[in-house]
Amino acid sequence: MSKRRQQTAFLKALIRYGNLDERTELQERIKRAERDELCAWRALCLVSLLAVFSAFGICYSAVLIPGFFQNSSHIVVKVFFSLGLASVTCAVAFLGCWLWCRAVLNRVQQECRCCVMALLEPVGRTNFSQFHPSAQDEEKDGAQMVVEGRGEKNDSTLLPSCQSYSQLFSLRRIS
Numbered sequence: 001m002s003k004r005r006q007q008t009a010f011l012k013a014l015i016r017y018g019n020l021d022e023r024t025e026l027q028e029r030i031k032r033a034e035r036d037e038l039c040a041w042r043a044l045c046l047v048s049l050l051a052v053f054s055a056f057g058i059c060y061s062a063v064l065i066p067g068f069f070q071n072s073s074h075i076v077v078k079v080f081f082s083l084g085l086a087s088v089t090c091a092v093a094f095l096g097c098w099l100w101c102r103a104v105l106n107r108v109q110q111e112c113r114c115c116v117m118a119l120l121e122p123v124g125r126t127n128f129s130q131f132h133p134s135a136q137d138e139e140k141d142g143a144q145m146v147v148e149g150r151g152e153k154n155d156s157t158l159l160p161s162c163q164s165y166s167q168l169f170s171l172r173r174i175s
Helices: 003-017 020-064 075-131 135-141 165-169
Strands: none
Touching: 003 020, 003 075, 020 075
């Protein structure tokens, strides 16, 4: 299983905990986007195979037909040239279609991530406040929080002021 399919399967498992309407819509959109991407990939592979077949046909025609380089108007040569030209043209079109379908799947996966983050947001904040009852007061005052480790109290450190989990887990652009 590829890494992309593993990520999609993980997102499908995570959105099962969401709202029923939103969950079914996202699952259907993921299923449709995966099916479209796979269909475009298979069409691209088939057309590429036809292009390779026509190239082999032209090569064999060059070897087997006498006078191929002086007069290439033999019917077999024309068929292989036509098949090769059509398959290369279709391969370019299917490559564009496959890239477009992949972009659609990426957008749907991003929407799933946003949905999962929205599901985790209230749960994460309430759990954090349950373990640290004065965390919200300290965050408002800008005070420092004492970090406990192995039963001993360490020096006080500042907590990062993240507004949400999406800000906490987002990566900065390097360039």
